[in-house]
Amino acid sequence: MKQLIALFVLFTIGSVSSQAYAHQPVMDMAPRWNGGYGAQTRITHANDTTTTWVEGVYTFKPALRMTLKVPYSDGKTGDAILAMPIKRYKNDGASTSNWGLTPSVRMPTGGGSNWDAGLSLSYSAESKDYYQLYDVYRLGDTTGIDINAGMSHADGKGSSWFTLWDITARDSDSGQYLLSGPVLVYFKGNVIVRGEYKFAVHDNDKQWDGDYLSIGLGMVF
Amino acid sequence: MRIKFLAIPMLSVLLLALLSLPTSAKNYQINVNGMVCEFCAFGLAKKLRKLDFIDSAQFEDGIKVDIENQLVYISIQEGQPLNQEVIFEAIKSGGYDPIKMTPIDEVASPAEVTQ
Numbered sequence: 001m002k003q004l005i006a007l008f009v010l011f012t013i014g015s016v017s018s019q020a021y022a023h024q025p026v027m028d029m030a031p032r033w034n035g036g037y038g039a040q041t042r043i044t045h046a047n048d049t050t051t052t053w054v055e056g057v058y059t060f061k062p063a064l065r066m067t068l069k070v071p072y073s074d075g076k077t078g079d080a081i082l083a084m085p086i087k088r089y090k091n092d093g094a095s096t097s098n099w100g101l102t103p104s105v106r107m108p109t110g111g112g113s114n115w116d117a118g119l120s121l122s123y124s125a126e127s128k129d130y131y132q133l134y135d136v137y138r139l140g141d142t143t144g145i146d147i148n149a150g151m152s153h154a155d156g157k158g159s160s161w162f163t164l165w166d167i168t169a170r171d172s173d174s175g176q177y178l179l180s181g182p183v184l185v186y187f188k189g190n191v192i193v194r195g196e197y198k199f200a201v202h203d204n205d206k207q208w209d210g211d212y213l214s215i216g217l218g219m220v221f
Numbered sequence: 222m223r224i225k226f227l228a229i230p231m232l233s234v235l236l237l238a239l240l241s242l243p244t245s246a247k248n249y250q251i252n253v254n255g256m257v258c259e260f261c262a263f264g265l266a267k268k269l270r271k272l273d274f275i276d277s278a279q280f281e282d283g284i285k286v287d288i289e290n291q292l293v294y295i296s297i298q299e300g301q302p303l304n305q306e307v308i309f310e311a312i313k314s315g316g317y318d319p320i321k322m323t324p325i326d327e328v329a330s331p332a333e334v335t336q
Binding site: 029030031032033034036061062089090091093094096126127128154155156158159160187188189190192220 | 256
């Protein structure tokens with residue numbers, strides 16, 4: 001029953017929904033437990049455009065999740081991305097890692113008529129001291145590589161910080177760009193806050209102009 | 222007749238004494254592979270707290286996690302049988318791998334754990 005409710009919520013969000021390049025699981029780190037679910041809102045600013053993303057995740061079991069991301073910008077909803085991350089975890093004594101394969105579909109909820117299929121291959125690993133994520137994907141006409149790597153700092157009382165460095169590379173019909181910059185992630189209880197700033201290292205994309213800023217707030221249950 | 226007369230209260234006393242003995246240790250330490258972040262611990266503790274034999278008066282609602290050493294401390298209600306299989310299954314459904322479960326008295330004093 002809980003699974004049905006969560007799916008209903010995800011599809012309800014999708015039904016009330018530009019360009020979208022978010023492809024990863026809503027939260028790579030959580031929820032990892034059977035029946036876990038969560039939602040987050042991210043506000044991104046790039047190319048003089050502010051976009052609000054509403055994102056939901058449901059974890060059927062640690063190896064299988066469903067995610068939905070819906071963008072909202074300039075008073076209208078964009079194309080939603082529905083994905084199903086399939087993960088294979090490996091738990092060692094003081095570290096945990098996983099390989100992920102994520103088929104996705106971008107739906108024309110923004111008013112167009114094109115459906116785009118996508119596929120992502122990712123690897124992430126973390127210990128109490130470090131975190132790293134590598135992801136390569138293809139969605140529509142875009143090929144992308146994302147890397148997040150850095151340190152984690154837990155206080156042993158239920159909260160932790162991640163200070164990461166991000167590298168984002170994109171290649172599409174409109175050109176290529178490479179962005180890089182710091183990422184801060186904070187966990188407390190079931191709340192996650194994530195902030196990112198990226199600047200262009202290389203840019204010959206006709207649709208790209210400027211820096212990238214993202215602030216997100218999410219909760220898992 | 223006299224033996225029968227004495228046997229009944231003696232057996233009763235013996236039975237009461239047996240019942241008063243602890244059937245198992247109350248607090249346990251579990252080694253959990255991969256439990257290295259606070260969010261890992263959140264999901265795992267959430268699963269364990271749902272078990273109806275957890276003594277929520279102990280630790281933090283019956284559970285305490287130590288991500289530094291990948292340990293979970295769990296408190297079982299008095300008189301409840303220890304069901305290791307159910308506990309391990311809850312940890313697995315949280316996404317992590319339990320390795321072994323040890324009575325706390327064998328590895329540390331409860332006071333040390335609750336500090």
